Amino acid sequence: MGHRTPLYQKHLDAGARIVDFGGWDMPIQYQSLIEEHHAVRQHAGMFDVSHMTVVDVNGADAKAWLQYLLANDVDRLKETGKALYSAMLNADGGVVDDLIVYRRQEGYRLVVNCGTRDKDLAWMQQHAEGFQVSITYRPELAILAVHGPESIDKVCSLLAPDVATSVQALGNFKALEAGAWFIARTGYTGERGLELIVPGADAPALWDKLLGIGVRPIGLGARDTLRLEAGMNLYGHDMDESISPLAANMIQTIAWEPASRQFIGRAAVEQHRARQEAGELPYLTGLVMEERGVLREGLRVVCSVNGQEREGIITSGTFSPTLKHSIALARIPVGSTDCQVDLRGKLIPVRIVKPNFVRFGAKVFE
Amino acid sequence: MSSFPEGLKYAATHEWVRVESDGSVTVGITDHAQELLGDIVFIDLPKLGTTINAKQEISVVESVKAASDIYAPISGKIVAINDALIDSPEIVNSSPYGDGWFCRIVPSNTSEMDALLNANGYAEICE
Structure with a gap:
């Protein structure tokens, strides 16, 4: 038996198929992954992501x-x-983890991944020496992500009127705190929505109320197809400690200025930048295959760079329920054209697109 | 819980076989197999009229999660395929033993049927 979130029984009640996910017993899907995916794109769905680390x-x-x-x-x-x-x-400029940091009235709140918890906490402690800082892991909190075009209205219908007004006015990538509840306009689906970080004891009742107003439970299976349609990276797949953020479509998340800020890995990623400009470091892009078949993680990509055959690799791939064909993230050489994917021994042509496939329910690439 | 209808024969590779009144056999994948695969999005069916050997790959099923080969449970000639699965592969999820059948085979060696499992035998290996 793995770790269980305060919503474990609710998942069983909703008919979830439970799988091990980074040592946690989590719902992979309830009835149908594709129906859950569409529920988020078209209405509202809720994800228990309490396994993540606050x-x-x-x-x-x-x-x-x-x-x-x-x-x-x-x-x-x-x-x-x-x-x-x-x-x-x-x-070395490799990615230890990706995370979201919120500024609070006092201090900051970080949400890091589940599978990286122990190493992240150790890393943070290790690099806190000489700083007057307290680092507090908050396992007693649950996280419920509610996403989809109807999600904010539905959550607000359950909140006190003054809090609801503030949540409706909340901009994207902003959070507010109402008592012990932390309510953020962030997420991993490419839809409008909220992440509710609440005391674990509050989570089951919140789940029941959301269920009662038609918010559908969504498993980790649809969470993955939604994030991939949104072109968002998954740690351990699209990047890890051996991968530069520049080779993982994360250059926009590096603050180069002021040049005097000495963050860990700075010297290394400055070199990566020069290497990428020289074509020596690959980049992460989107691939689209409109014929039958599904692109999968680990498949070889054969590309042409200035007439020379070069190789890349798919880091995440799936069938896109919104687009009804396959999409993928792939790390390929800079300057690649004419990409083909080795699908069961047959080279199938694929199209290179910006790694952002679906936003707000609709296709966004050319 | 997966269902294992009596009266069918099963291969350990998760195909089912039903003997029809004309001696041909209908082939599909089991409820347990469709549950493991999850939402099916593409199915490549065998070509009509081809002759196949038992345990030969005859089809590929792709779900959101995984790709899986489907093997012939018995040798013979493919005399019918279920075209409906090309545009609506999800039928296999909703009706694995009914409308989600894959193909019909005229067996060349009916004694191969003896090597297949009955419902209880197959249910045991799925545990």
Whole structure:
């Protein structure tokens, strides 16, 4: 038996098929992955993501420490509630993890991945020396992500009127706190929605209320197809400690200025930038295959660079329920054209597109 | 819970076989197999009229999660295929033993049927 979230029984009640996910017993799907996917694109769905790791950072040096720890710069968080997506790099410029950091009234809140919890917490402690900072893991909190075009209205119908008004006014990538509830306009689907970080004891009742107003439970299977349609990376697949953020479509999350900010991995990623400009470091892009078949992680991509045959690899692939054909993220050489994927021994042509396939229910690439 | 209808024969590779009154056999994949695969999105069917050997790959099923080969449970000639699965592969999820059948085979060696499992035998290996 793995770790269980406060919503484990609710998943069983909803008919979930439970799988092991990073040591946690989590719902992979309830009835149909594709129906769950469409429910989020068209209406509203809820995901139990309480297995993810909430870490609160406080102390006089909280800001200075995060400016050292993260490749993105928390100085960009100009007001309380603002959120930032960032990589945490090692000295070689590999991605230790990707995370979201929120600025709070006092201090910051980080949400990091589930499978990386122990190593991340150790990494943070290890690099806190000399900083006046407290790093607090918050396992007693649950996270319920509610996403889809109807999601915000549905959540707001359950909130006190003044809180609901504030949540309706909340901008994208912003959060607010109402008592012990932390409500953020962030997510992993490419739809409007909220992530509700609440005391674990509050989660089952919240789940029941959302279920009662037609918010559908969504498993990790549809979470993956939704995030891939949205062109979002999955740690351990699209990047890891051996991969530069520049080779993982994360260059926008590196704050190069001010040049004086010495974050961990800075020297290495500056070299990566030069190597990528010289065509020596691959990049992460989107692939589309409109014929029958499904692109899958690990498949070989054969490309042409200035007439020379080169290779890349698919890092995430799936059938897109919205587009009704296959999509993938792939790491391929800079300057690649004429890509083909080795599908069961047959080379099938694929199209290179920006790694962003679906937003707000509709196709976004050319 | 997966269902294992009596009266069918099963291959350990998760295909089912039903003997029809004309001596041909209908072939599909089991409820257990469709559950494991999850939402099916593409099915490549065998070519009509081809002669196949038992345990030969005759079809590929792709779900959102995985690709899976389907093997002939018995040798013979393919005399019918279920074209409906090309545009609506999800029928296999909703009706694996009914409208989700794959193909019909005229067996060349009916003694091969003896090597297949009955419902209980197949249910045991699915546990």
